[in-house]
Amino acid sequence: xQITSRFTVALHIFTCVEYFKDDHKVTxxxxxxxxxxxxxxxxxxxxxxxxxxxITIARGTGGITVNRxxxxxxxxxxxxxxxxxxxGDLFHFHESPNPECPVGRNIHGLLDGKLKxxxxxxxxxxxxxxxxxxxxxxLDLIASEK
Amino acid sequence: xQITSRFTVALHIFTCVEYFKDDHKVTxxxxxxxxxxxxxxxxxxxxxxxxxxxITIARGTGGITVNRxxxxxxxxxxxxxxxxxxxGDLFHFHESPNPECPVGRNIHGLLDGKLKxxxxxxxxxxxxxxxxxxxxxxLDLIASEK
DNA sequence: ATTCGTTGTAACTCTTGAAATTACAGAATG
DNA sequence: CATTCTGTAATTTCAAGAGTTACAACGAAT
Numbered sequence: 001x002q003i004t005s006r007f008t009v010a011l012h013i014f015t016c017v018e019y020f021k022d023d024h025k026v027t028x029x030x031x032x033x034x035x036x037x038x039x040x041x042x043x044x045x046x047x048x049x050x051x052x053x054x055i056t057i058a059r060g061t062g063g064i065t066v067n068r069x070x071x072x073x074x075x076x077x078x079x080x081x082x083x084x085x086x087x088g089d090l091f092h093f094h095e096s097p098n099p100e101c102p103v104g105r106n107i108h109g110l111l112d113g114k115l116k117x118x119x120x121x122x123x124x125x126x127x128x129x130x131x132x133x134x135x136x137x138x139l140d141l142i143a144s145e146k
Numbered sequence: 147x148q149i150t151s152r153f154t155v156a157l158h159i160f161t162c163v164e165y166f167k168d169d170h171k172v173t174x175x176x177x178x179x180x181x182x183x184x185x186x187x188x189x190x191x192x193x194x195x196x197x198x199x200x201i202t203i204a205r206g207t208g209g210i211t212v213n214r215x216x217x218x219x220x221x222x223x224x225x226x227x228x229x230x231x232x233x234g235d236l237f238h239f240h241e242s243p244n245p246e247c248p249v250g251r252n253i254h255g256l257l258d259g260k261l262k263x264x265x266x267x268x269x270x271x272x273x274x275x276x277x278x279x280x281x282x283x284x285l286d287l288i289a290s291e292k
Numbered sequence: 293a294t295t296c297g298t299t300g301t302a303a304c305t306c307t308t309g310a311a312a313t314t315a316c317a318g319a320a321t322g
Numbered sequence: 323c324a325t326t327c328t329g330t331a332a333t334t335t336c337a338a339g340a341g342t343t344a345c346a347a348c349g350a351a352t
Contacts (some may be wrong), residue, residue, distance in 0.1 A: 001147045001338080002238035004310065008257060009240050013254070016249050027327065035240060038312050043328065059319045059328050066174060074223050075260065090268075092148035092339095094155050101180040102288045103162050110161070110283055111154060114221065122236075122268035129260050132252040137256055142248045147309080166351050173298065189299065206349025208298045238310095281325065 007082045009035055011075065011134065017064050018135045019142070024066055045082065050104050052081030072133035079126055090119040147238075152227045153193050155181055157221070157280065159191065163210050164281045169258055173208040191228065192279075198227030216277035238266040 012035050017026050024030060026040040035042065046064065049055045054073060056065045066073070080088075093111070097104035158181050163172050170176060174188040181188065192210065195201045200219060202211045212219070226234075239257070243250035 001150055003236055004147055005238045006310085008237065008253070008261075012240070012243065012249065012253050015253065016247075023278065025327095029327085032154060034244050034250045036185040036242045036244045036250070039328095040313070040330085041219050041311065043330085047329075048257050051172060057328070058147075061319095061321060061327070063327090075264075077155075090149060091249075092151045094151040094183065096182045097158065098182045100167070101162075102291070103158065103284065104180045104182070105166050106284065106287050107154070107158050109287060110280060113269075115154075116272040118268045121256065122264045123265040123272040124263040125260075131252065138249065138252065141252050141255060143154060145248070152339085156315050171298095176300085185299095186301085186342070187340065187344080190303085193300075203299070205347080207351095208299075 003083065006041075006045055006048075007079055009037070009041070010049060010078050010082050011131075013042065013045065013049075013064075014066070014070075014073075014078070014131050015134055015138050017066065018070070018131075019138060025061075049078070050080050052077070053076070054078070054081055064070045066131075070135055071130050074127045075129045075131075075134075076123055076126040078131075079123070089115075090122070091115040149229065152187075152194075153225055155183070155187070156191050156195060156224050156228050157277075159188065159195075159210075160212070160216075160219075160277050161280055161284050163212065164216070164277075165284060171208055172210055194227050195224070197207070198223070200224070200227055212277075213280070216275050216281055219277045220273045221275045221280075222272040222276075224277075225269070235261075236268070237261040244260055 013031055016034050020026050020030070028039040028046065031042045032039040047054065047055055050057055054067055054077065056067055057063075058065070093108065093115075097107050097141040113143055159177055162177055162180050166172050166176070174185040174192065177188045178185040192201065192203055196203055200213055200223065202213055203209075204211070239261075241253065243253050246250040
């Protein structure tokens with residue numbers, strides 16, 4: 001199983017908002033065009049980002065405002081906003097090992113810490129990158145195209 | 147989305163094999179009892195572990211042999227054997243961003259490295275633990291129960 | 293050689309979740 | 323109040339995990 005593409009879509013959204021905010025009104029329709037998906041998908045993701053207090057959305061007129069300086073929003077913040085995964089666990093444990101088996105009743109205790117550590121390592125890596133980095137790199141990369 | 151429980155089941159299997167090998171014949175039925183699932187599920191996972199050359203399975207008589215010293219099998223080896231995830235990518239990227247959009251045609255280049263790094267951090271953490279560690283900790287923990 | 297206990301696998305169901313789509317009500321602005 | 327968006331419900335499609343049944347293939351013991 002993979003982590004949903006809504007996460008990369010969310011990062012794509014932020015990049016578009018920054019890149020286009022002075023030239024176009026950035027609506028869900030506009031974003032859907034760049035990302036090549038359905039506007040409703042975009043709106044659902046925007047709602048998640050809004051619920052996480054990362055952005056503000058203007059109704060009627062349309063338009064997205066980022067609530068914090070880009071340098072203070074990490075990939076992890078976006079990841080958490082998007083992944084409503086069951087109590088945040090990356091690894092899905094088999095539900096009901098047999099408590100009458102010595103291995104079965106201890107397997108959780110044996111593995112939980114290690115799995116959490118692996119998940120934590122991934123998340124810490126996501127914390128290293130901010131939307132500010134992403135914006136800068138995007139501008140550089142697009143500039144170098146020409 | 148979460149990583150399939152087949153991974154924790156696989157680790158459970160290895161622990162059982164080591165813990166019970168002198169007392170019981172460890173068959174897929176026996177394992178299914180400890181893990182509390184269906185024997186066919188176990189057999190499918192065993193087949194994956196066999197294909198990864200981690201174990202040998204005796205037909206007819208039943209029984210599982212680990213092919214390498216436990217200290218030379220890491221959690222990552224088991225993870226790779228179990229997760230047949232599309233070209234090994236943890237993060238699922240949205241398929242077809244618009245190539246006519248400057249952001250759309252560059253988003254992959256911008257994110258791929260960072261996502262790989264995050265995945266790599268998680269995998270490196272899994273590489274730190276071997277089945278030998280798991281066996282020892284299991285024996286300790288079960289001994290401390292009494 | 294036959295029987296018996298296992299494994300290997302196909303086929304099917306059930307459930308869940310992502311993604312996409314349609315439709316329309318609600319809100320803001322000119 | 324008309325226009326332009328967002329918010330959201332309802333529905334469909336698709337893929338994958340997990341579980342189950344059924345049975346063929348295999349190996350060892352008697």
